[in-house]
Amino acid sequence: MKITYYGHSCFSVQVSGKTLLFDPFIRGNELAKGIDINGILADYILVSHGHDDHTGDLVYLANKTNAMVICSWEIMLWLNNQGVKNVHPLNVGGKHAFDFGTVKMTFASHSSSMGDGTYAGVAGGFLVQAENKTLYYSGDTGLNQEMKLIGEMNPPDIALLPIGDNFTMDAADAAMAAGFINCKHVIGLHYDTFGFIKINHQAATEKFEKAGVKLTLLNIGGHIAI
Ligand code: NI
Ligand code: MN
Secondary structure: OEEEEOOOOOEEEEEOOEEEEEOOOOOOOHHHOOOOHHHOOOOEEEOOOOOHHHHOOHHHHHHHHOOEEEEEHHHHHHHHHOOOOOEEEEOOOOEEEOOOOEEEEEEOOOOOEOOOOOEOOOOEEEEEEEOOEEEEEOOOOOOOOOHHHHHHHOOOOEEEEEOEOOOOOEHHHHHHHHHHHOOOEEEEEOOOOOHHHOOOHHHHHHHHHHOOOEEEOOOOOOEEEO
């Protein structure tokens, strides 16, 4: 698995010869100015919830790449109205086997609506199992007890968790979440993009160290192989 970071909560995962893009939001992100959106490839686009900082470039990239979008039923309906038809709907607790591996939609304690106010179902996250590895992308979420089920059932090899506070978990809560899901390596997301979520990187890293968990903060455009 190769994970490439495009800023905020957007990243791609190359696995089983396919490219999975998560929560596309590039052009609206000042910090991601160095990323050329037209250089981003996707066979699948996974969308955790409707908020603009996760869907800002969804329609553009879905049309450009013709990727299959994996999202809630309600986001599928909204996408269909935008002319995007290549969509696979999931709901919390359900999974589906795709050609690259399996995706299960997980619980997230967060809200969800599209930028125009359209109801977007519930917010979620994704558990991706492919190439004998498990990746957990929590989406925007507060710390919650449901995460313990992931630790019992599918401890991930890598977890991508929000650490920016205000709208989601902070680093201390995310370090505790890593314990709940029984995962020793976290990539931090959803921090620094705008004022409310600017964080001290060193302090965040120390919260994870204390919990015995490795925190990776990728540069925008950077990547890591696991
Ligand atoms: Ni959100
Ligand atoms: Mn968000």
